[in-house]
Amino acid sequence: MLLETTKFTSMKSGPHLVVFGAIHGDEVCGPRAIRGIIADLEAGNLTLASGSVTFVPICNPEAHAAGKRSIDENLNRVFCVTDSPQSYEARLANELCPLMTGADVFLDIHSQNAPGPVSLFTDYPEDPRNRALAAALPSKYVLLGWPAIYEETEHDFGSYSTNRCAHENGAAEVLIECGQNEDPEAAVVAREVILRTLAHLNMIDPLPALSSDAETVNIRMKRVYAHEHPDDRFEKEWEHLELVSKGTCIAVRATGERIVVDCDSIVIFPKVTATPGEEWFYLGEVEPN
Numbered sequence: 001m002l003l004e005t006t007k008f009t010s011m012k013s014g015p016h017l018v019v020f021g022a023i024h025g026d027e028v029c030g031p032r033a034i035r036g037i038i039a040d041l042e043a044g045n046l047t048l049a050s051g052s053v054t055f056v057p058i059c060n061p062e063a064h065a066a067g068k069r070s071i072d073e074n075l076n077r078v079f080c081v082t083d084s085p086q087s088y089e090a091r092l093a094n095e096l097c098p099l100m101t102g103a104d105v106f107l108d109i110h111s112q113n114a115p116g117p118v119s120l121f122t123d124y125p126e127d128p129r130n131r132a133l134a135a136a137l138p139s140k141y142v143l144l145g146w147p148a149i150y151e152e153t154e155h156d157f158g159s160y161s162t163n164r165c166a167h168e169n170g171a172a173e174v175l176i177e178c179g180q181n182e183d184p185e186a187a188v189v190a191r192e193v194i195l196r197t198l199a200h201l202n203m204i205d206p207l208p209a210l211s212s213d214a215e216t217v218n219i220r221m222k223r224v225y226a227h228e229h230p231d232d233r234f235e236k237e238w239e240h241l242e243l244v245s246k247g248t249c250i251a252v253r254a255t256g257e258r259i260v261v262d263c264d265s266i267v268i269f270p271k272v273t274a275t276p277g278e279e280w281f282y283l284g285e286v287e288p289n
């Protein structure tokens with residue numbers, strides 16, 4: 001198992017930032033953006049003014065090489081140290097989790113399966129550092145409540161996420177979805193996210209302010225739905241963060257059961273290619289500001 005990590009340390013003390021890419025192997029925006037930033041730091045096009053940063057461009061190398069999301073299971077559900085890891089991803093977690101020790105801030109770069117806007121997740125919004133970092137990044141949408149829906153679901157998806165690991169190590173945490181997996185623009189977004197994180201932490205020179213044309217939309221996650229049967233199907237091809245009004249049928253199960261929203265809702269991460277046992281989609285609600 002070969003994990004490429006690159007660390008830069010400034011002579012001036014400051015926070016320690018950890019940046020991950022390709023926790024899911026087929027999400028290429030993170031590796032592209034991270035490698036670009038590493039090249040800029042090495043070439044002196046970018047100078048680290050304080051603190052230190054550890055980059056892991058590709059956290060799931062075998063899945064990345066195969067162009068797949070994962071090899072055995074979702075790395076972002078088994079992200080904890082275990083004594084006798086039973087899968088490739090569990091072995092990766094044993095290598096990656098220790099990188100969180102001593103981290104002050106953790107940034108996890110992702111892209112999503114469905115089309116839709118850039119969106120950001122902070123699982124511990126009660127930590128003001130997370131809210132402050134979220135506000136510094138170019139995402140209009142902030143999703144809240146991920147841990148709660150995993151506590152409440154009857155399905156055994158596993159709840160050990162990178163964010164949870166960071167939080168339990170005392171680090172601030174943000175996960176950002178930079179666009180659709182195949183969209184080359186996602187790597188441009190990912191680069192800006194890393195630069196703005198560094199600037200927010202005073203680790204590089206300040207950047208021009210974000211255009212504040214739109215107010216942040218907070219979305220409270222309400223429930224995760226599992227794909228249960230190969231014939232479970234969506235009513236239409238939903239976009240990530242598509243707004244649906246009360247009474248809309250989202251999906252129909254193989255049993256004929258219709259999944260209808262009982263209030264105005266947001267469809268989150270609809271996965272057309274989900275297989276039985278996997279997360280299929282989530283529903284959330286816009287939270288009043």
Ligand SMILES: [Zn+2]
Pocket residue numbers: 023024027110111
């Ligand atoms: Zn991902």
